[in-house]
Amino acid sequence: MTSKLNQMIASKYFSFFVTLALFVILYGAGMAIYKGFMRPQVFLNLFIDNAALIIVTIGITFTLIIAGIDLSVGAVLALVCMVLAWLLANTGIPLSLAVLLVLVMGTVFGAVQGYIITKFDLQPFIITLAGMFFCRGLTAVISQDTIQIVNPDWVALASYRIDLGVGFVSIGAVVALIMIAIAALVLGFTKFGRAVFAIGGSESSAALMGLPVFRTKVMVYAISGFCASMGGLAYSLIMLTGYNLHGLGMEMDAIASSVIGGTLLTGGVGFIPGALIGVLIQGVILTFISFQGTLSAWWTKIVVGALLCVFIIMQAFITEQKSKLSSKSSMEDNNNPPQAAPAAQ
Amino acid sequence: MEMLKKFSGSSLFLPVVALTVLLIFNTLFVDGFLTIQMTEDGHLYGRLVDILNRSCSLIILALGMTFVIATSGIDISVGAVVAISAAVVCTLIGGRGDGVAEMPMSVAMLAAVGVGVLCGMWNGLLVAKFKIQAVVATLILMTAGRGVAQLMTEGQIITVYYKPFEYIAGFLPNMPLPTNIFIALAMVILVAILMKKTSIGLFVQSVGINPTAARYAGINVTMVIFLVYAFSGLCAGVSGLIESSLIRAADANNAGLNMEMDAILAVALGGTLLSGGKFYVGGSVIGAITIQTLTTTMYALGVSADQLPVVKAAAVIIICLIQSKKAQEMFDKWKASRHSQQKNDTKAVIGKAVKQL
Numbered sequence: 073m074t075s076k077l078n079q080m081i082a083s084k085y086f087s088f089f090v091t092l093a094l095f096v097i098l099y100g101a102g103m104a105i106y107k108g109f110m111r112p113q114v115f116l117n118l119f120i121d122n123a124a125l126i127i128v129t130i131g132i133t134f135t136l137i138i139a140g141i142d143l144s145v146g147a148v149l150a151l152v153c154m155v156l157a158w159l160l161a162n163t164g165i166p167l168s169l170a171v172l173l174v175l176v177m178g179t180v181f182g183a184v185q186g187y188i189i190t191k192f193d194l195q196p197f198i199i200t201l202a203g204m205f206f207c208r209g210l211t212a213v214i215s216q217d218t219i220q221i222v223n224p225d226w227v228a229l230a231s232y233r234i235d236l237g238v239g240f241v242s243i244g245a246v247v248a249l250i251m252i253a254i255a256a257l258v259l260g261f262t263k264f265g266r267a268v269f270a271i272g273g274s275e276s277s278a279a280l281m282g283l284p285v286f287r288t289k290v291m292v293y294a295i296s297g298f299c300a301s302m303g304g305l306a307y308s309l310i311m312l313t314g315y316n317l318h319g320l321g322m323e324m325d326a327i328a329s330s331v332i333g334g335t336l337l338t339g340g341v342g343f344i345p346g347a348l349i350g351v352l353i354q355g356v357i358l359t360f361i362s363f364q365g366t367l368s369a370w371w372t373k374i375v376v377g378a379l380l381c382v383f384i385i386m387q388a389f390i391t392e393q394k395s396k397l398s399s400k401s402s403m404e405d406n407n408n409p410p411q412a413a414p415a416a417q
Numbered sequence: 418m419e420m421l422k423k424f425s426g427s428s429l430f431l432p433v434v435a436l437t438v439l440l441i442f443n444t445l446f447v448d449g450f451l452t453i454q455m456t457e458d459g460h461l462y463g464r465l466v467d468i469l470n471r472s473c474s475l476i477i478l479a480l481g482m483t484f485v486i487a488t489s490g491i492d493i494s495v496g497a498v499v500a501i502s503a504a505v506v507c508t509l510i511g512g513r514g515d516g517v518a519e520m521p522m523s524v525a526m527l528a529a530v531g532v533g534v535l536c537g538m539w540n541g542l543l544v545a546k547f548k549i550q551a552v553v554a555t556l557i558l559m560t561a562g563r564g565v566a567q568l569m570t571e572g573q574i575i576t577v578y579y580k581p582f583e584y585i586a587g588f589l590p591n592m593p594l595p596t597n598i599f600i601a602l603a604m605v606i607l608v609a610i611l612m613k614k615t616s617i618g619l620f621v622q623s624v625g626i627n628p629t630a631a632r633y634a635g636i637n638v639t640m641v642i643f644l645v646y647a648f649s650g651l652c653a654g655v656s657g658l659i660e661s662s663l664i665r666a667a668d669a670n671n672a673g674l675n676m677e678m679d680a681i682l683a684v685a686l687g688g689t690l691l692s693g694g695k696f697y698v699g700g701s702v703i704g705a706i707t708i709q710t711l712t713t714t715m716y717a718l719g720v721s722a723d724q725l726p727v728v729k730a731a732a733v734i735i736i737c738l739i740q741s742k743k744a745q746e747m748f749d750k751w752k753a754s755r756h757s758q759q760k761n762d763t764k765a766v767i768g769k770a771v772k773q774l
Binding site: 141193198316331377 | 491493543547548549550552553554556557558559560561562563564565567568571572675678681691692721723724725726727728729730731733734737738741742743744
């Protein structure tokens with residue numbers, strides 16, 4: 073019985089299942105307390121409201137898996153919103169070109185950060201913290217006031233609803249789900265994905281194995297920049313403005329979602345669907361608060377902080393348990409070599 | 418000459434040069450930068466005093482951050498802790514319009530600093546005991562801290578009308594300089610004495626260089642790391658007192674916003690390696706003053722508070738690059754290759770000359 077439990081804890085997906093269970097419990101409690109929670113649209117709204125956060129979390133998860141971090145995502149998101157709004161308001165370039173431009177901008181910014189971090193062997197959080205300040209400042213340099221987006225195509229896209237029969241979703245939500253699927257496939261089934269996990273497990277081993285460590289790391293930060301700018305587009309579909317304070321603190325929400333979803337902060341372990349559930353949990357908490365009506369929205373921050381804490385401590389516990397298990401199983405290996413083949417995960 | 422060489426090799430050289438350059442720039446381009454006047458009620462007044470006054474909370478934060486970074490950690494929650502401490506002191510004194518305090522100010526101040534220490538101890542517990550990376554452990558408080566401060570102030574900005582509260586960041590009667598300068602000075606002197614008279618500095622340094630070796634040498638690594646974070650929390654608590662007194666209010670949204678970045682920058686500017694190990698308290702103090710001077714200069718030049726981070730971010734990246742070992746190696750290689758190329762060039766020139774002869 074205990075061995076089964078140990079095996080379960082040692083499983084790669086243990087924290088994912090904990091997260092999933094937590095989500096189901098939270099949602100179930102919501103349904104039990106408030107009648108409104110039953111409506112399918114409430115569930116779909118989780119995706120609509122959090123589309124930007126879901127997309128940003130994908131990028132963050134990539135950086136966390138290689139044992140890095142990207143604190144600049146919220147600021148990149150704000151910069152993208154602002155540049156898009158500014159381009160549409162002050163230049164005559166077509167919408168598609170403007171969208172392409174901001175996507176390239178975000179990706180290049182991420183890649184440059186990745187290049188500096190990898191080339192000069194600097195701590196990622198310092199460089200991306202500087203990147204965060206740089207982008208926030210740049211956003212303010214472009215404009216300190218809110219710039220409205222009045223481009224009719226973008227507004228039409230923002231208000232477009234895809235009918236699912238029981239409810240509707242927005243374009244942003246669909247894009248987020250597609251990106252989740254792509255990211256999960258890339259991480260799970262490609263050479264690049266395996267290289268990402270290998271680097272997170274041990275960078276020097278990955279280098280000795282002949283994996284392209286430098287290129288992969290720069291690419292991961294570029295992906296994070298791309299996701300942040302894509303998230304910026306999704307955000308601007310909701311807000312329809314460019315403003316300096318958009319996405320303030322979003323990097324923390326994204327990291328929290330990723331961690332709650334089972335990504336190990338020491339690198340090497342991460343699960344994209346888990347990150348999605350992590351975002352949804354935050355969404356459910358916010359829905360709770362809005363249904364309750366009397367609570368301050370700041371409770372979300374506190375509850376998320378507490379959840380983050382619980383999951384991080386759980387991670388520490390699991391890692392310790394795992395190393396204990398593996399040392400135990402190797403001892404068993406030594407004692408009775410013939411039948412020794414326990415699941416030494 | 419000998420002295421100059423000794424000075425240029427010392428750890429304080431770069432920070433002092435940076436500050437001097439900024440000060441010279443200011444004297445040239447900002448009107449009346451150096452003038453210090455005495456107001457009628459005996460207070461000194463001028464841009465220089467203003468810079469010192471404004472840099473106090475940053476100096477105090479940088480003190481705590483220096484030790485944290487020296488143990489190869491980081492504390493990104495200080496800004497949120499400043500907000501919490503400010504919220505505590507203002508709620509306890511209360512925002513009564515008739516200028517009466519609901520709690521004695523000493524109690525409120527002690528509570529604010531105490532809460533700061535508690536926050537630091539929480540961070541220390543996570544980092545030292547549960548062995549969680551410092552960024553992540555302090556991230557928790559950074560995320561939740563502002564929420565806690567908001568709850569305390571119930572989302573309002575609490576304005577304090579109680580007169581003595583102004584003394585913390587203002588002038589005590591018959592004092593030429595603001596009180597917070599004395600607070601900062603006292604804390605710096607305290608730390609300096611602790612460094613000189615005890616081996617705390619050595620402990621911190623050895624933990625930062627190699628915790629395992631430090632443990633074998635008989636140092637209680639867990640305790641050192643825990644205390645370092647607690648001290649950082651204490652500094653943030655004191656800083657929160659000063660920040661709230663400066664505006665006579667608790668603003669949970671903006672108190673201490675982005676201060677963690679400034680504090681890290683101050684420490685880095687002071688010559689402490691961000692990867693831990695040897696640290697320079699004096700450098701951090703000068704670094705903090707430099708950053709405040711930079712901020713004031715930018716304001717004087719018409720750069721807005723929102724745009725300022727661009728300059729600071731550029732400064733951080735440049736400092737990081739200068740400190741990075743890889744960049745230094747690359748620079749040395751480049752220098753060496755240039756040197757050999759020069760040699761080759763001279764050889765070629767000589768060869769040509771010989772041929773011509």
